[in-house]
Amino acid sequence: MAKQLVLMKGNQAIAEAAIRCGCDGYFGYPITPQSEVLEHLMAERPYLTTGMVVLQAESELASINMVYAGAAAGKRVMTSSSSPGFSLMQEGLSYIAGAELPALCVNVVRGGPGLGTIQPSQSDYFQTTKGGGHGDYRLITLAPASVQEMYDFVELGFDLAFKYRNPVAILSDGVIGQVMEKVMVDDYKPRWTNEYIEQNCPWAATGHRSTGKHRIVTSLELEALKQEAINDRIQAKYRKCEEEDARYEAIQCDDAEYIFVAYGSAARICMKSVELARAEGIKVGLIRPITLWPFPTKAVAEIGGRMKKILSVEMNAGQMIEDVKLAVGCKIPVEHYGRYGGVIPTPVEILDALKKMIK
């Protein structure tokens, strides 16, 4: 079977992409609004076809530590959750980053803080991009704005995770998780063989079949100078990632006098606001960061630097705005507009916020 066009929810696209891109294992625990990830995997039963393991763990802590173990063996493994569950995974993510292992984790964000609400939100931006766990680490963070990107970013996420041997997050939200759109799905790719892992992942604990040498995976190093050297190595990877893998989309920015900066579902809503504003003669564009870490600082600086004002639109109290301000060096006025606690801003209300800013 070649490429195929299907209609599915964002959450289902995550699951379908995992199966088709040759993921080895999914470990997760249900939570609204992302339960369809596990549901779809259980319905498709890939363990009977590709051999991918699907396991409902007893908790989020168990899930992330199963991911840690799978990753240590060089397997392409993943988990998914929503905000309160994702908070529980932070210790594990820090360990995975510290042990320099590749892994994919999906957060379909809901309103917080605390148990919060089950409605969509973007209030986990700080947690995901600034490090929710301890230590000097980063999560490479992809922010899909469509069901197609939910699909595409699973394989991309695994590629980046293995390129940098670092955990990658897909930071989505209830809108993109629940909406159904057209998706072009790929043909099934085979999972990596043990021989392939043996040859290509010299760090992986595969049972030392060929070399006989012990491969120890740990995030513990008691000698400070050695731990500093590990940190140097990790930071060097992050600088390389900032250089090579910051992604964004610029929409109608060429003639714009103002821009929105928004990601994920907020960016989709802003696209409509751009349409409405331009119908009224307001020259506004949109920068949509696709990677939230590394933040597309250069693009925002360059495009944003030409604007009269910038409006950072987020479904939170103002988190990404800090990165926008840093990018433009505070030379251009940057304001925030947001709704939170599960409320989704409408295209018209964002347009009104833009007009208020311009006045």
Next chain:
Amino acid sequence: MTEEIIIAGFGGQGVLSMGKILAYAGIMQDKEVSWLPSYGPEMRGGTSNVTVILSDERICSPYLNQFDTAIILNQQSMDKFEAAVKPGGLLIYDPNGISHHPTRKDINIYQVAATDKASELGIAKLFNMIVLGGFLKVKPLVTPEMLHKGLEKSLPERHHHLIPKNEEAVEIGKGLLKPYHTI
């Protein structure tokens, strides 16, 4: 062409599946589509709604507060969405259980008495397809052929023998449509 639609009623009326069938039919007709349900506490025993967008272009926001068409199936949804129809837009509703009829003068309003008809014919489960027929009569966005393909895609195979009955219900809905107020 871009058509932005809200379908709203009680959970269990087939609001979400009506939207899904419309979305699938749209895909068959090479349109871009988006289907966004209300989810969570709203759905449990209460109101349920879905935003469906069909377009020839890339769809911007799946979440909207103004619609070209509102298909309304209970009073709560009427209270919430009558004002959300764009001027010049379309409102279709089932008068069953509606105590406050719509009062807008700047939109086209039609009735489809689908609840009564469905119970008269003993086809309560096809209620939503009767409503869909009413809508397609006013706005033939998808052809009957594409609707057929859409039904094939959205219904599991074990239900495919029911497709002709669904199509009949759509035709019944087309005949049932009654103007309430037109501009």
